[in-house]
Amino acid sequence: MEGDKASGCDGLVLINCFVSPYGNRVRIALKRKGLEFEEKPENLAAKSPLLLSSNPVHAKVPVLLVGGKPVCESLVILEFIDEAFPGAGEPLLPAAPCARAHARFWASYVDTKLPECAGRVWRSPKGAAAVEEGKKDLVAVLKTLEAELGAKPYFAGDALGYVDVALVPFAPWFLTYERLGGFSVAAECPALAAWAERCARENGCVAKSLPEPEHVFQFVCGMRKMFGLD
Template sequence: MEGDKASVVLLNCFVSPFGNRVKIALARKCVAYEEKPENLAAKSPLLLSSNPVHGKVPVLLVGGKPVCESLVILEYIDDAFAGEPLLPADPYARAQARFWASYIDTKLPECARRVWQSPKGAAAVEEGRKDMVAVLKTLEVELGGKPYFGGAALGHVDVALVTFVPWFATYERLGGFSVAAECPALVAWAARCAAENPCVAASLPDGEAVFQFVCGMRKHFGLD
């Protein structure tokens, strides 16, 4: 496959749930890569030239060729590198996995931003909290009694969602709620993902580090 012998570089920010998805997928496939950290307040020329449309992380450079957008990158990694796939082989199951990954990206980041990018006490915080809880509850229903979203093993939807888990403490502290109280089965799933999958545990930042990063961003933008 084309990626097997090419140099692999990941442009990422350590708190990015989108970039950290890519880290999980690369680790799962045992792909050696170089991670280049990005300062999102002063984006590098390499990032801007590699992703001129959005100027965002993550970008995966394979043999110098850029692949952008995290869900696209996950599918590229599945196609380009040998190893256990994240997407199932069955066409219907693949369609369902893509649907739920798209649901996560359509719903969760938008309500999360209202929680952590709004001034304290703003109506947007409460609205974001309510919407976030609704999204997480919907995902908990979809998980049901399964160990993972796709069944018995870590898959595409799990990787799409689990990288938001280090942000939960930030959402809770700024939004005034408890994910564990609202969605206990989802919290148990998150613990399972990390405990049973070294590629997950090694790829996620510390929750307190995420919170301190967000506090710095909020201070920079005059939100606190």
């Protein structure tokens, strides 16, 4: 798979799994910048030697290989792309230091809060107390993000930015959270649900980078079956 246009950036290889919100952040950023890249799909149940050698500390996707040299951790990669290719496309982070710090805070909030409580929803056995507790905490996290979004089209204002790119790859997972947690994101957080739709509708880099929600759900069902959760 390649980005939309070449920009003199030979040697970019993204190691990713198609359902990974973290890897798909990087896909969005590369496409938004118009950078040409190769994508190597990863099977997380049988990790490849390339992944293990590229990220020996965590053995996780994504990894961006730049001329063969690995850059790891998705938020780190986003900032690397912004800094390494300043003339390509629009910047992800704002120019003002305070605004940059603000964006970093909210992206960190996403990674610190959302995956943990969402994981309790989809990784717990049916009927377990952890599912209900995870759902409650997940809705609280989403409401906090919705409050930060406010009436703005995007988190930084009028254009897709760093926090949007950090958060929107979780949107295809909303269906899985809803089905396993017994709630509706659109009912609980209508403005956030509308924001997710806007991100894909108005930004080709988003629409082209995210999996179908049903495919994510089927992937999770397979994982749950493998681990005896259903």
